[in-house]
Amino acid sequence: MVVLNYCRVWGGRAWRFLASSRCTVFILLVLAMALVFGSWLELVQGREHAQWHVYGAGWFAALLGLLGVNQLAVWAGRMAGRRERCGGWPVGESLASAGLLLLLLGAAQAYVWGVQGTVSLPRGQEKETDVFRDPSRSVITLVHSTPRGKVSTEIVAALGPADWDAGRELDLGASHGVSVRMVKYVRHAVHYCEWVADEHSYQGPALLLRLQNARDDEVATQWLAAAPSGGEAILGPTGYQLWPLPVTTMLEDFERPPVESLGTFGVLSMHYQGRMYRVPIDGAVGTQLPVGETGVAVEVVHYYPDARPSPQGGFYSRSERPGNPLLELKVHLRDGQTMTAWAFAKRPLLTMEGVTGEVCPVRFWYHHGAVTPTPGADFAQMPDGMLYCRTTVHDYRTPVRRVQVGDTVPLGSQFNLRVLQYLPHARQDMGFRSVAVSQGAGDRNEAAALLELCYDGTCQQIWLQRGDPEYRFASVLTSQGRVMLSFDYRKLPLGYTLRACPQRGVLSDGDKPATAVSNIELVDEEGRVLRRQTLTASQPLQAGLYRLCPMTKVNPQRSDDSQVWAVTYDPGRIAKYAGCGLILIGLSIMLWRRVSLFCRLAWSAEAGEVSGEQTDRLEPSITQGRVLVPSPLGRQRARSPSRSQTP
């Protein structure tokens, strides 16, 4: 009983506070602060953050709901007061309260059941679609091949406007022995592919080079990475090569290549057991060349002046012109074993060991007069990791010098090359990283997620980018079969097919303003055209549940972009319209009454025509130690008198 009384008392107090204008003011103040905070958030972090943290948040909806309850209570209190006092009905206030209630009701309907999405079709082409995109939700689809067919699992989630902190994960569940977790989420992602140090030390080297002018102004910066057969890069008009030399003696070939005595067929350098042996090829084709006194011999089987791979697996010469000189060699080892090897003049380090499966102990560097140096720089990495460089300036090679990180190599013509970074063993790191997006830049840097796919105790991580034509799909071969993953926005059915027709003349002239115009057709399931309409900004299309409004202005100078429509469903539209109307009417009445009263009182006071009841209301009266001061509307408000105001 006591508890009941307690509840009744406190309930009554709470209700009275809820029904008071003080509560309204309090809620409005909180709302105003929330709006200012949202605006600040939008300025600092973008619209998506403001929408997520403030305008679309549950607490904000609750605040609006509280305002609605407050208005309801105020209205109920006003009605009760009217019955008690038997006074006049406060029409203005009641209508405004009812209008606000209706407006909030409509907003609540839209919040719960409303849909806002977009549909886009390429402009200038005849394309169609029957779904639209809901940008507030993401979908991760897992298609799993099972003996009974393909099973598709869709996980819908709102992933938020910001990058996930480290350690935050989302378990997306398991399907047929394959479980998926999202271990990283980047809201605005940019694809990267860069070189990092290879901790296992079995990949080739990489250099970060900067081409700069005489004033050290950067012209271009680029990575130069090398496989075992070397690598090359082009920076503007200059070319760069990087050769990871497998043996130390090859530095001699790099430093002092035979230029004078190349002959017609060139010179072959043979590197074996820490020594180099050079032999001219002129007249040596078909003969065995001894590799010093080691007992090893190299037979020059064939010379291909313009080598091309043949379909049968070997090489053939396309012409007699030395376009791609190649030597086919047979290495006779001391134990009688023979091995086939090839020496490419253009690719000195290229071997066919990966094809033949045999590792030849003799290394070759084939020099040929047809291979002319290109302007730029060549780098050679020694087996111990030291880096050497030679440059080619105006068809002349400069002496080889050792280079380190930070060194600058002159290239002639007032250009220099600077070594910014050197990785003796580098591997390519690919993925997505977060990028700061400026305000109003749209969603060109879509979100990316790192998904971890686990099956049979094995886990594999895959990056996917939302909605990207290249990176939204991934296919993983597992022991359970092939698993397809995709990351996209949620798609909802329109209920019909929307077909965009190529644009007609939609431009405006100088006197008439321009509008966004699109021609579309609505087609049902059987292919019948239900409606054909030109969609303008002032005449959107209402079909089925949804309303379609063009979002972008037609730009005839860009015919390759898409026409985007906003697709909306607002179940609270009628309530909102009615609420707005009631608010307008109620406010008008309220303010009109106040203005007329205010003016009447002010005029009366000024002209000294106050009499009777009005005189009492305008003259301040002092009762029981409190000064009652008349307000412009005649209501009296009590004020505590100051010390000097004692009657």
Add this chain to the structure above:
Amino acid sequence: MTMIVRASPWVFALRLAMALVCVPVAASESPDWSTWQHLRVSDGERIQPLDSLARTMLQRASLWTSISDPGSGEPLSATALYVQMLLEWHGWDDVSPGVQHAAAGSLHLPYPDRWDRLPLWRVDAPPLRRALGLQPDQRHISPLEVSRSKVQLRDRGGDTPLLIWAAQLAARNQESLAPLERQALHLAGEFRDYLDWRGGRQLKCVPRQGRSATPEAGHEWLSLSEVVGTPWDSTNDPLGLMRSLRDRFLAARRAYLAGDLNQFDCASMDLRDLMSQAGRSCEAYPSSRMLSAEVFWNQWRPFRWAWILFLLAAAMTACGARKDWKWCRRSGWTLAVSSLLVVLVGLVLRSVVTGRVLVAGISEWGAGVASGAVLLGWTIALLDRRSWIMSVAALVAAVSLWCADSPLAALVLPRQPLTPDGIAAVSWIVHGISLSLGLSALALAWGLANAALLRWLRTDEVPIVCQGIGGDVARAIHRCLTIGVLCLVTGLVSGAIHADLTQGRFWSWQPHEIWLLLTLVSYMGILQAAATGRIAAFGLAVCNAGCFMLVLMTWFVATFLLGADGRRMNLSVASPGFVLLIMIMQLGYVSLSVYRYRRVRELASRRAPSVLIANDTSR
């Protein structure tokens, strides 16, 4: 003496009219630029006279409406500036296509002339100023300085030329650029545009023959560079029009460089006629009358005259009210009526020639607010028989029109108008009119509040004087607030309905919606407080003066910080600091008034407490 006193306003008015009508006659030794002012050009959106385009370009770049000749120091109009730049460009010396093509790709100034040394671009953004090493008193920078500027970057060893840095930034992801990088990129873009404008590559002056040329289709218009640099023959120019155009332009240039003004004028007129002839195939080509109207508007600048007249009207009505000079008061009213007529004529003319509606840009907003404030002020002044209200209204209108006339207005891109069609158009018109009227009412209330605070600031006799002013002020402010709030609600509702009808969203918490809502709630709070007696005359004035900062904030947020529809102002050119300065000054002024009022009241209460209590209705 009485006659002199009576005649003086009419003499003043006559002299003012003469000053308005008399256009300064060009000196005989300077070329006649009026022919060039009337050339029809396309900026990609609409066809307009070269005069409008040159003015807009100059205002957006430098915030100037005219500039001094670097050689003679004489004032130059925007058209004169641009045409001289165009004619003195060295690239016209060789008009072969190869040379023109090479010039199009160049980012250097190999032969800098006097125009390249002209400080043309205003740089206000502090990071960019620091990066460029500008002196504190240097507000503008010349193209030559830009081409030679170097910036010190943290991640690089030495100085990097601005243009090279900008070229690297342009290749980067634009969304990931820092504010300084965006500002630098913008300045480099301005430099590139400068080269293009000087080389005539952006001056789209002739519709391409044989195709439907529209103002939006910029590629359908030939630039002057194309006209001059294309090898025309009978196959691509069967009528020989383009060849004639090229010859006339080059003849005009030769005459200009030779100083033969007569020949230059003749060649200029021939060029204009030939361009008109070439433009006849274009349906949207504006008539000569329309073109003249726009040039007239540009030269006349009605909003400038209107704010000057309104300022005079405010001074005269205030003086008349204070001294009780009837002639002064009447002259003030006459000036105010004339100014309003000037505003309305200017507004209509502008809407006709530009095709923009009432609330398309800052100029239109300013004129609308000024008109509304004056009309409302008149109404209240006549109802209350208080001419000082008229004085305040004229002052508010002058401030509003000054904003509309200032070069800052050119920085904010005007909103694309809509085709009047159905309920959406009605809601848009209602939205525009009601918001203009609402802002007018709030601006007038703000002016009245500040005037009242000034009176309170200057008086020592709080109770009696305050009550006297309080009666007038409270009534006038309350009326303005009521009208303002009603109009704001109407504007907000009609805007929401318009957004729902055209974009499918009734309310989407856009920054301008939010701040308008905050403003509305604040003003409703003031009205409610006044109605419940929590504030009276002084409180009404103080709250009103403070709350108007929310109106300013709404405009500031929607235009500068989080502008919708691409209407955001370019912050590298103009810093938004002046808005903050105005707000700080206003809040300081209000604080000072409150302090003064409290102090005077305290002193007065010590002297005669009973009197204070009896008359203290003006809190």
